[in-house]
């Protein structure tokens with residue numbers, strides 16, 4: 034997709050905010066505990082390479098991504114830190130990962146057997162670094178029993194193509210005030226890992242929520258994601274131990290303004306009809322940019338004033354009701370602060386009945402990412 038550089042609509046990423054959030058967490062960690070910044074999905078929409086750079090400056094010592102291509106992007110950008118792919122990769126890519134020093138998440142011994150065959154053929158100079166994933170209740174990927182885990186650990190110990198670098202699990206409810214399920218997962222984690230005769234280099238269980246609210250579980254590495262971007266993983270359920278600074282703003286400009294009279298309608302389906310004479314402005318952003326169609330009735334800031342989105346959000350444009358005429362080129366803030374008002378991704382997510390994670394990584398590549406500070 035082309036990047037819309039000739040349109041006045043952009044995501045603005047505040048590097049200082051990213052830095053402050055990540056550094057605040059690094060400072061809180063027990064000594065010997067490392068922070069790997071999670072930059073999957075293009076850094077939750079913020080730009081993976083740029084976020085990785087700031088994270089490194091703020092004290093992150095490694096990165097986590099979801100898919101191999103995201104790890105390769107970081108390597109191509111020159112990062113030499115450890116990178117863990119959190120999702121299941123293809124065993125045929127094991128030699129590529131070994132050569133690039135990219136660590137694989139492994140969830141089944143048959144994966145190791147298949148990868149070993151490819152590694153034995155390709156003979157990369159280094160073994161493949163393996164993190165065993167344990168399914169303690171997330172129900173997504175990982176070993177579930179001590180028998181399965183023991184088989185995998187034995188296989189790793191007896192195959193020089195593979196190195197047992199890490200072991201981890203992932204919590205389903207670390208962002209919830211109710212700790213019942215979380216405690217069940219901790220108990221399963223402890224029971225499973227009790228069979229290990231030797232600890233690997235990295236032992237890790239914490240996403241942002243776990244590190245923020247259950248830091249005693251952290252062990253020697255945390256996979257820090259959403260909170261680094263300044264977003265509270267619980268939404269509004271649990272306050273963060275320090276002020277999280279949202280790093281992302283979304284700004285545009287009015288490209289058109291006009292008066293409509295009572296009875297005139299706006300947008301597809303003519304779902305909005307003016308009851309009186311009013312000013313209507315047009316903003317060049319739509320659902321093709323990841324600005325959800327469900328946001329009809331939500332609001333934006335025009336020169337710091339709250340204005341309602343009227344009519345359906347189109348693919349590339351949306352219309353708003355203005356308190357009076359504004360000049361073409363007037364600043365429009367869709368996410369962020371202008372004067373006394375602020376619109377947060379959290380408010381938008383609440384309005385859309387989803388979570389800020391989904392909106393942040395839903396912004397498409399048509400929106401330029403501009404970096405400040």
Ligand SMILES: *Cc1c(COP(=O)(O)O)cnc(C)c1O
Pocket residue numbers: 071073119203239240241242256257258259260266
């Ligand atoms: C995405 C992810 C994380 C980061 O989660 P946040 O809630 O963004 O901190 C950590 N671990 C795993 C396995 C993940 O998939």
